[in-house]
Amino acid sequence: MTDVYTQAQLTHTTGNPHGHTAATRVLSRSDFDQAISEITQWPGYAATPLVSLDDLASDLGVGAILYKHEGPRFGLGSFKALGGAYAALRVLQREIARRRGTDVALADIRAGKYADDCSQITLCSATDGNHGRSLAWGCQTFGAPCRIYIHAEVSKGREVAMQDLGADVVRIAGDYDESVALARSEAEANGWFVVSDTSWPGYSEPPRDVMAGYGVMTQEACDAMDQAPTHVFLQGGVGGLAASVAARLRQVWGDDTPRVVIVEPELAACLFDSAKAGKATNFSIHQETIMAGLSCGEPSEMAWEILAEESSDFVTIPDSIVAPTVRMLARPTGAAKIVEAGESAVAGLAALIAACKSDLKTTLGLDAGSRVLLIGSEGITDPEIYAEIMEGTKHG
Incomplete structure (x- = not known):
């Protein structure tokens, strides 16, 4: 296990943290507070665990590693349950009020109370799996029709999970960004409502609601800590998760907010490229990463507005260190808690381990006093892929 991390080639570029106004301007305190108030009233709500990886922290020479494990979230397996379903509810609220x-x-x-209205409002989105599953669950819960677009590389297991929640699932031959474009065009043609976790010019309310919903997770983590972490490693994707967490941490901890390190697959590094360019920049994906939920080439402009002001570092990782990290969490040594994590959940942890075994440890300011927060964004969302990882037959 040590060799794969030592040999891993990580790429790093610095951010330009400044201003820190987007953390309250793009996502206000009231946006988060309203989402937290609503979601914590949903049937089945329970805070997810904040797992302390003490033995690993000791081995890596850092003070603490805190892993927010989102696998149990509403029985849907990921943090996305907080965003898609809440944004769906808010779209229904606005449209019913308008009508x-x-x-x-x-x-x-x-x-x-508005079941008849909801049944006439179709919600749709593109997804790598988890966002669509959350949206399908929300539509099933609130009684709205749901149409989900998936790309060629989305697993059959994730497709079936959305169908089981009542969604009409459409698979295309292209990649994620092409599925986003098709969802937008067909929604416009049919009078449907897109519930996306990424923003574009003229489209901002649902992505804002998605990110506000994620604030439940961040607030739970903050409530479970007696002091601010020094670092937070956040996986990329379109940037919605990272921007939401960074914004809420800034709101909660103020000047004591942690150093924000963005982690992406080297095969889908749109935020890394955005940091280098100094503006939101698309990344051309030529090969799919094992981290399916992070295979995004086009950043959310709204998310980037926050990340540009909050992020100190951007790191890319190879797929080679993902499966070993999943297995390490599932097969801990000593009395450590077993954590069943999906492949996209471990990006931050994999980057942390590899960084601590290289000169990047010093570059990122990691030492014995560091307290690192990680967002374990998903559990086992595809049992077949998870089994292949555990058996060592899936490497990337």
Whole structure:
């Protein structure tokens, strides 16, 4: 295990943290507070664990590693349950209010008061799996039709999971970004409502609601800590998770907010390239990464607005260190807690381990006093892929 991390080639570029106004301007305190108030009332809500990886921290020479394990979230297996379903509810609220010409309470939609209205409002999105599963669950819960677009590399298991929640799933031959484009065009043609976790010019409310929903996870982590972490390693994708976590950490901890390190697959490094260019920049994906949820070539402009002000470092990692990290969490030594994590969940942890075995440890300011927060964004969202990783037959 040590050799694969020591041999891993990580690429690093510095960010330009400044201003720190986007953390309250793009996502306000009230955006987060409203989402937290609503989601914590949903049936089945429970805070997910913040797991302390003490033995690993000692081995790596850092003070603490805290892993927020999102696998148990609402029985859906990932943090996405917080975003897609909440954004769906907010889209329904706005559209029903528009049609009826009166204010509509989220609690009344949740209670079924507007069931007939919801049944006539189709919600759709593109997904690598977890966001679509959350949206499908939200639509099933609130009684709205759901149409999900997936790309060629999305696993059959993730497709079936969305179908089992009542979604009409459309698979295309292209990649994720092409599925996003198709969802947008067909929604416009049919009068459907896109519920996306990425923003574009003229489209910002649902992505803002998605990121506000993720604030539940960050607030839980903050509530479980007695002091601010010194570092947070956040996986990339379109940037929604990272921007949401960074913004809420800034709101909670102020000047004591942790150093933000963005981690991406080297095969899908749109945020890394954005940092180098100093503006939101697309990345051309030529090969799919094992980290399916992070295979995104086009950053969310709204997310980038926050990350540009909050992120100190951007790191890319090879796929070679992902499966070993999944297995390490599932087969810990000593009395450490077993954590069943999906491949996209471990990007931050894999980067941390490899960084601590290289000169990057000093570059990132990691030492015996460091307290590192990680977001374990998913559990076993595809049992077949997880089994292949555990058996050592899937490497990337």
